[in-house]
Amino acid sequence: MRAVVESLEESRIREVANEGLGREGVLKFWFGESDEVTPAFIREAAIASLQAGETFYAHNLGLPELRHAIAGYTHGLHPQQSTDQWFDRIAVTSGGVNGLMLASQALVEAGDEVVVVTPAWPNLVAQPQIMGATVKTVPLKVVAQGAHAGAWTLDMDALIAAITPATRLLIVNAPNNPTGWTLTRDEQAAILAHCRRTGTWILADEVYERLYFAGDSSHGAAPSFLDVAVPEDRLIVAHSFSKSFLMTGWRLGWLVLPKPLTHAVGKLIEFNTSCAPVFTQRAAVVAMERGQDVTPALVAHLRRCRDTLVPLLQAVPGVTLAEPRGGMYAFFHLAGQDDCLDTAKRLVREAGLGLAPGSAFGPEAAGWLRWCFASRDPQRLEEGVQRLARWLARA
Amino acid sequence: MRAVVESLEESRIREVANEGLGREGVLKFWFGESDEVTPAFIREAAIASLQAGETFYAHNLGLPELRHAIAGYTHGLHPQQSTDQWFDRIAVTSGGVNGLMLASQALVEAGDEVVVVTPAWPNLVAQPQIMGATVKTVPLKVVAQGAHAGAWTLDMDALIAAITPATRLLIVNAPNNPTGWTLTRDEQAAILAHCRRTGTWILADEVYERLYFAGDSSHGAAPSFLDVAVPEDRLIVAHSFSKSFLMTGWRLGWLVLPKPLTHAVGKLIEFNTSCAPVFTQRAAVVAMERGQDVTPALVAHLRRCRDTLVPLLQAVPGVTLAEPRGGMYAFFHLAGQDDCLDTAKRLVREAGLGLAPGSAFGPEAAGWLRWCFASRDPQRLEEGVQRLARWLARA
Numbered sequence: 001m002r003a004v005v006e007s008l009e010e011s012r013i014r015e016v017a018n019e020g021l022g023r024e025g026v027l028k029f030w031f032g033e034s035d036e037v038t039p040a041f042i043r044e045a046a047i048a049s050l051q052a053g054e055t056f057y058a059h060n061l062g063l064p065e066l067r068h069a070i071a072g073y074t075h076g077l078h079p080q081q082s083t084d085q086w087f088d089r090i091a092v093t094s095g096g097v098n099g100l101m102l103a104s105q106a107l108v109e110a111g112d113e114v115v116v117v118t119p120a121w122p123n124l125v126a127q128p129q130i131m132g133a134t135v136k137t138v139p140l141k142v143v144a145q146g147a148h149a150g151a152w153t154l155d156m157d158a159l160i161a162a163i164t165p166a167t168r169l170l171i172v173n174a175p176n177n178p179t180g181w182t183l184t185r186d187e188q189a190a191i192l193a194h195c196r197r198t199g200t201w202i203l204a205d206e207v208y209e210r211l212y213f214a215g216d217s218s219h220g221a222a223p224s225f226l227d228v229a230v231p232e233d234r235l236i237v238a239h240s241f242s243k244s245f246l247m248t249g250w251r252l253g254w255l256v257l258p259k260p261l262t263h264a265v266g267k268l269i270e271f272n273t274s275c276a277p278v279f280t281q282r283a284a285v286v287a288m289e290r291g292q293d294v295t296p297a298l299v300a301h302l303r304r305c306r307d308t309l310v311p312l313l314q315a316v317p318g319v320t321l322a323e324p325r326g327g328m329y330a331f332f333h334l335a336g337q338d339d340c341l342d343t344a345k346r347l348v349r350e351a352g353l354g355l356a357p358g359s360a361f362g363p364e365a366a367g368w369l370r371w372c373f374a375s376r377d378p379q380r381l382e383e384g385v386q387r388l389a390r391w392l393a394r395a
Numbered sequence: 396m397r398a399v400v401e402s403l404e405e406s407r408i409r410e411v412a413n414e415g416l417g418r419e420g421v422l423k424f425w426f427g428e429s430d431e432v433t434p435a436f437i438r439e440a441a442i443a444s445l446q447a448g449e450t451f452y453a454h455n456l457g458l459p460e461l462r463h464a465i466a467g468y469t470h471g472l473h474p475q476q477s478t479d480q481w482f483d484r485i486a487v488t489s490g491g492v493n494g495l496m497l498a499s500q501a502l503v504e505a506g507d508e509v510v511v512v513t514p515a516w517p518n519l520v521a522q523p524q525i526m527g528a529t530v531k532t533v534p535l536k537v538v539a540q541g542a543h544a545g546a547w548t549l550d551m552d553a554l555i556a557a558i559t560p561a562t563r564l565l566i567v568n569a570p571n572n573p574t575g576w577t578l579t580r581d582e583q584a585a586i587l588a589h590c591r592r593t594g595t596w597i598l599a600d601e602v603y604e605r606l607y608f609a610g611d612s613s614h615g616a617a618p619s620f621l622d623v624a625v626p627e628d629r630l631i632v633a634h635s636f637s638k639s640f641l642m643t644g645w646r647l648g649w650l651v652l653p654k655p656l657t658h659a660v661g662k663l664i665e666f667n668t669s670c671a672p673v674f675t676q677r678a679a680v681v682a683m684e685r686g687q688d689v690t691p692a693l694v695a696h697l698r699r700c701r702d703t704l705v706p707l708l709q710a711v712p713g714v715t716l717a718e719p720r721g722g723m724y725a726f727f728h729l730a731g732q733d734d735c736l737d738t739a740k741r742l743v744r745e746a747g748l749g750l751a752p753g754s755a756f757g758p759e760a761a762g763w764l765r766w767c768f769a770s771r772d773p774q775r776l777e778e779g780v781q782r783l784a785r786w787l788a789r790a
Contacts (some may be wrong), residue, residue, distance in 0.1 A: 001501055001504065001655075001659055002501065002502065002504055004504075005500065005501050005659050005662070005663065008659075008662050008663075010658075010662060011665060031452060033451060037448035037450050038448075038450040043445045043446070043448075043450070045709065046445055046674075047445055047446070048439045050442055051438070053433070053438075054643045054644065055432050055433040055438065055641070055643070055644040055645065056428060056643055057426060057428055057643050058644065058645055058754075074780050094489055094646070094668050094670055095668050097665075097667070097669050098667060098668045101666060102662070102669050105400065105525055106396055106397065106400050107396065107397065108397070108763070109397055109399075109505070109527065110504070110505030110506070110527045112506070112677050123665065123666050126662075126665075126666045130489055130500055130507045130663070130666060131526075131527075132526075132527060133503065155526070202718065223738055246450070247450065248450070248451055248452050249449065249450045249451045249453065249670075249672050249673055249674075250450065251451055251489070251668055251669065251670070251671065251672055252674055256634055260396075261396055263405075264396055264400050264401060264403075267400070267403050267405060267406075268400065268403075268525070270406060270492075270518065270521075270522045271403070271492065271496060271522055272492065272493060272496050272524060272667070273489050273490055273492065273646055273668065274490055274646065275495045275644075275646070276646065277489055277644050277646055277672075277675065279441075279644075280672065291733055292435065315659075339731060342396050377457035395788055
């Protein structure tokens with residue numbers, strides 16, 4: 001086996017989840033998914049397709065109907081290109097993670113330098129490493145005091161300094177998992193302008209685009225690199241049906257590509273998974289067509305979850321966190337618990353509370369914990385905070 | 396974009412299929428899939444899972460129930476290890492192609508040398524190239540005359556000479572797509588013995604294992620490297636639900652790994668697709684449990700298809716082919732048609748017959764055509780041969 005594969009860090013979140021195996025009554029907030037089942041009308045589209053016998057190979061780039069639906073959705077958020085223009089830039093992938101991996105395969109040569117803004121979902125660092133690249137991380141900074149204490153912010157000077165003509169690719173996830181940090185439009189423009197100068201590609205993981213609570217955009221979504229870029233820019237944006245449509249287990253996502261790359265990414269899809277199942281794509285078409293029946297209610301619910309959880313957590317002694325602007329995570333610092341992997345394991349065993357350790361997302365987040373607040377029943381969040389507070393009082 | 400990705404050859408099969416877009420009445424034998432829908436009882440298991448709301452993330456390595464079912468299936472064909480021992484060596488993948496790609500990611504470093512036996516499914520050459528490897532092909536040889544004229548055979552001396560201590564990985568697909576060639580047990584043992592000496596990994600694509608007509612094994616399946624290897628050998632075997640269970644569009648396969656690699660491949664799955672959907676895995680469990688209701692009848696039907704098609708084709712002037720021992724393809728040489736990509740396109744346009752060009756599988760197969768005989772209605776095969784014969788008579 002390759003040394004780089006051997007050394008890839010195993011998911012620390014899974015390590016914590018393993019502590020919970022066989023334990024009754026653990027409140028699980030460790031994974032990045034809602035506990036809500038995919039809406040019935042979406043599942044029914046897949047069922048109808050299976051009943052109709054759609055069990056054959058499909059186009060590498062996705063069903064034309066689905067690409068068209070995604071293109072229309074993209075046009076709705078980003079009207080600077082028509083649905084037909086977006087169509088030629090869409091590739092359906094087997095999950096958001098698969099899209100991100102395809103982008104690394106398309107762009108990253110062994111020995112290339114890749115910059116990743118962290119804390120981040122560990123997959124963003126692992127993928128270019130699998131392709132043989134050297135990864136340089138640029139950590140976000142924590143606001144230590146004041147009204148925004150516990151918020152994570154971008155040190156733009158540090159990021160600009162890290163991206164040089166030797167940098168093949170910048171990978172950035174905003175709204176960010178785990179911190180809830182988002183990029184502003186001005187920051188996106190500044191990063192893009194710099195990357196144009198250095199010839200660096202941008203891979204923007206925008207899967208949380210719709211889960212945005214700041215209310216400072218006309219369509220409700222977070223700022224996107226698509227709105228500051230021109231079609232010719234070296235930019236790939238990764239999306240997923242998982243978060244905004246409650247479809248984690250379906251493994252469906254899409255990439256928005258510069259048009260000249262779409263064909264090549266289709267070839268890579270052939271060599272990676274060939275295609276996504278037709279019956280899951282039929283469900284995704286319906287999710288797109290009836291997205292207004294899903295996403296706005298979901299975002300409103302997540303906002304209620306956030307507004308339930310965050311003040312309760314802030315009131316717990318030793319906890320520092322800022323209200324997240326997007327995503328579905330409360331990311332908080334717990335004073336005196338620097339070994340957060342150990343803390344997370346103890347919380348499972350001793351408090352029946354399942355959280356993800358911050359160190360899973362980068363060394364700068366040691367001492368932090370991630371709490372996914374996408375809970376159908378907000379009461380579970382309250383019960384979780386009580387468990388945390390009781391455990392801290394005992395500790 | 397990376398030069399290697401740009402230069403990956405686009406599927407010539409798709410190029411031919413594109414000739415058929417919008418044309419009515421083309422008899423399509425170009426893709427490697429049956430025209431039979433997945434059996435209803437398998438689809439119903441997925442439907443039940445969707446109705447039960449199984450729409451969440453799953454284990455990287457696959458549902459334990461499915462891994463157990465695959466392990467039991469593997470034990471049935473290869474009793475030298477127990478079901479529990481095989482269990483620890485099974486990883487569920489998002490299609491056979493995905494398993495093969497994961498194997499390349501696990502083993503192949505940029506600059507490594509990989510040997511591939513050709514003609515072969517083009518993906519086998521492309522995958523290590525995507526990882527930055529140098530691919531050396533070892534062509535099978537065609538029997539020119541006699542009872543086996545048109546059969547492809549292995550030049551063992553050439554293969555042994557090609558595999559040196561510098562060879563990181565040997566990739567071999569047998570029963571072979573497109574030629575129908577299969578490895579004998581003795582050949583497998585000789586290849587393995589040599590690869591042990593050179594320290595070379597073997598990646599065996601055995602997805603056609605069950606589609607074997609030679610009748611010279613006790614369980615009906617083709618010889619497998621698993622039967623000549625010990626658990627510690629550097630051997631990965633790739634399998635798929637697509638061919639033996641009529642599940643092409645489901646994108647489900649599995650790898651049989653040396654136990655120490657299973658955990659690492661689980662990490663790679665996390666970074667590539669995270670997992671296969673639970674509801675497709677539920678269908679696969681049922682396919683495994685009730686495989687006796689599917690595969691034997693399918694193999695008997697494919698044998699009838701082969702026995703219908705091959706003699707008819709052999710009677711066409713200018714056609715040379717040998718009866719395939721395994722797989723679901725008739726691979727034949729057509730005299731005077733060296734540019735088989737052009738021939739295949741003309742057959743679509745001028746004869747309404749859709750075949751795959753041999754050159755898609757390697758330059759040594761220029762002048763050949765692949766005919767997938769997995770047709771629910773063997774009458775379609777007869778009609779296809781008539782179209783070919785009429786077209787040749789006109790040409």
